[in-house]
């Protein structure tokens with residue numbers, strides 16, 4: 217296999233409906249569009265990673281709807297737990313996804329048979345919106361990283377492990393950043409960390425790797441650097457991220473927008489301006 221292509225979709229929040237001045241948007245409809253977009257793309261996607269907040273309120277019928285839709289994907293998919301998710305319900309609904317029950321309390325697992333090794337982490341702290349990597353989860357990660365120190369590795373986690381500079385999402389961010397960061401810094405096989413949760417695109421060079429926050433495939437929040445009590449949902453173009461592994465280049469990330477956008481006419485090959 218020359219290329220290996222992973223699509224990351226995140227923060228589906230099915231079960232929520234948002235009123236915009238132009239009308240109501242049901243987030244289940246956004247998931248339908250996302251699945252269609254990925255299935256119709258010609259990007260040769262090998263695997264879809266769904267990095268948390270699959271539903272908004274934890275309702276069983278919403279999880280069932282999400283599963284029915286994700287099962288329409290033409291390629292396999294994996295699930296990472298988010299702060300709006302419930303571990304037991306994920307295990308129950310996605311019962312044929314054996315990796316969800318593999319490691320006791322937490323939903324942490326590795327995918328080994330791909331050109332890029334994938335390690336999925338569980339940052340859920342039930343009953344809160346902030347995230348946590350506790351000692352137990354960190355020790356598990358340490359063990360897994362030591363197993364294959366030379367293999368290019370992508371870490372998937374719902375909560376970003378760094379401060380974004382936006383106070384609202386940072387207050388709902390992950391606890392245990394310092395210890396986690398020290399472990400990441402000791403492992404130079406980590407080619408990227410992919411997260412979600414803030415519903416905005418952010419990227420940082422951090423602890424010797426690159427950490428991405430991928431925007432929601434359903435709705436965004438505004439870019440807000442001030443302290444605010446609440447954030448209103450924003451109707452920007454929904455997006456997802458593609459990670460394309462080319463052994464000759466490395467892991468390149470591409471943001472792709474979900475929906476149909478118009479092409480303009482090309483000017484042809486650009487020529488230098490005349491003096």
Ligand SMILES: [Fe+2]
Pocket residue numbers: 227229269413414415
């Ligand atoms: Fe979310």
Ligand SMILES: [Fe+2]
Pocket residue numbers: 269298299300374412413414
């Ligand atoms: Fe979240």
